[in-house]
Amino acid sequence: MDPLLSIMKTAASGLQSQSMRMRIVSENLANLESAGNIPGADPYRRKIVSFETALDAASGANLVSVSRVMRDHQPFRNEFRPGHPAADSLGYVKMPNVSMIIEMADMREANRSYEANLQVIKQARDMISMTIELLRGQ
Amino acid sequence: MYLFDVTSRHMTWLAERQSVTASNIANANTPGYRTRDIEAFSTVLDAGPLNLFTTSSGHMQLPGGAAGAARQLHGANWDQAHSGNNVSIEKELMTASSNSRMLNLDISLARSFHRMLLTSVKVS
Numbered sequence: 001m002d003p004l005l006s007i008m009k010t011a012a013s014g015l016q017s018q019s020m021r022m023r024i025v026s027e028n029l030a031n032l033e034s035a036g037n038i039p040g041a042d043p044y045r046r047k048i049v050s051f052e053t054a055l056d057a058a059s060g061a062n063l064v065s066v067s068r069v070m071r072d073h074q075p076f077r078n079e080f081r082p083g084h085p086a087a088d089s090l091g092y093v094k095m096p097n098v099s100m101i102i103e104m105a106d107m108r109e110a111n112r113s114y115e116a117n118l119q120v121i122k123q124a125r126d127m128i129s130m131t132i133e134l135l136r137g138q
Numbered sequence: 139m140y141l142f143d144v145t146s147r148h149m150t151w152l153a154e155r156q157s158v159t160a161s162n163i164a165n166a167n168t169p170g171y172r173t174r175d176i177e178a179f180s181t182v183l184d185a186g187p188l189n190l191f192t193t194s195s196g197h198m199q200l201p202g203g204a205a206g207a208a209r210q211l212h213g214a215n216w217d218q219a220h221s222g223n224n225v226s227i228e229k230e231l232m233t234a235s236s237n238s239r240m241l242n243l244d245i246s247l248a249r250s251f252h253r254m255l256l257t258s259v260k261v262s
Contacts, residue, residue, distance in 0.1 A: 003153035007160040014164030021167075051168040062161035064168055113166050116227045120160045123238050127156065131149070134245050 004131075006059035007124040013063040014117035017051055020066045021110045024049045028098045035093050036086040043086075044096040046072035072097055144183070145248045149241060151179050156237045162230045169221035173230075 024047050031044040052067035074097040082091035155176050165171040216226035 003150075003157040007153075007157050010157065010160040010164045014160075014166075017164070018167075051165070053165055053168050053171055059157075061157055062165060062171075062174075064164040109167070113163075113227070116163050116166065116231060119231060120163050120234060123234050124156065124160070127153070127238055127241050130242060130245055134249060 001059035003059075004124055004128050006056070006061040008121060009056060009059060010061045010063055011117045011120040011124070013054070013065060014120075015114060017064045017066050018110050018114040018117065021049045022107065022114070024069060025103050025107045025110065029100065029103050031096055032098050032100060033095065035084065035095055039086060040088050041086050041094075043076060043094050044098070045076075046074070046096060046098045048072050141251050142248065145244045145251075147183065148179060149244050151176070151182060152237045152241050152244070156234060159230050159234045159237065162225050163227060163234075165223075166225040166227050166230075167223070169223060171223050171225060173225050 028046050034044040035041075036043055048070045050067050050070060051064050054063045054065045055061075056063045076097050077095040078092045079095050080091055081087055081093045084093045086093050158174050158176055162173050216229050218224045
């Protein structure tokens with residue numbers, strides 16, 4: 001397989017993995033306040049995404065893929081809300097272990113990696129069209 | 139016609155290197171991934187194509203040489219994350235743009251050499 005075409009494949013796998021990461025970040029942010037609705041129920045648990053290298057047999061390139069989506073085992077936040085349906089006998093509600101700052105930082109990093117992969121695709125496209133120009137512009 | 143051979147091999151090498159760079163960027167967040175690079179072009183050019191070892195007249199050689207095998211980069215890189223990943227996106231993007239620039243140079247060289255050949259054909 002032509003290396004220039006395998007670049008496209010590799011960068012596309014990077015784009016896919018980073019957008020999956022972005023999806024997980026948005027799920028975490030959307031569930032920032034998702035508490036249970038019966039006393040003592042567990043709220044939403046934060047998700048973490050992990051990547052792994054996947055060898056593409058056709059081109060020999062190292063693609064990337066999402067290995068699995070795991071759960072964060074950090075303890076939940078406790079908030080004092082006596083009126084909440086999920087409040088325990090002392091009036092505390094377990095809130096999700098999602099921190100908005102961490103999710104924002106993760107989002108920026110995913111965004112940056114996505115842009116880098118996009119830049120690689122643009123550059124490979126330029127390289128291909130430059131090579132084609134060699135045939136044309138004499 | 140040696141120049142055409144050199145430019146063509148350099149372009150193959152650049153494409154291969156760009157592909158390895160793309161792998162590095164795609165794996166910039168993979169735990170345990172180490173930055174890779176390929177052999178320097180001068181090494182590849184001096185070594186010549188890697189030939190297969192033949193023990194019988196029926197064995198065939200592969201056409202063309204290998205453009206340099208990807209290997210892990212030894213020595214210090216710019217970045218080292220806690221997960222064991224040492225890909226620096228900035229460095230990889232610099233490599234990618236320098237590859238692109240060198241490909242442009244190769245193409246200009248090949249074109250001007252081609253024009254030179256054409257001129258000699260026209261005169262005779």
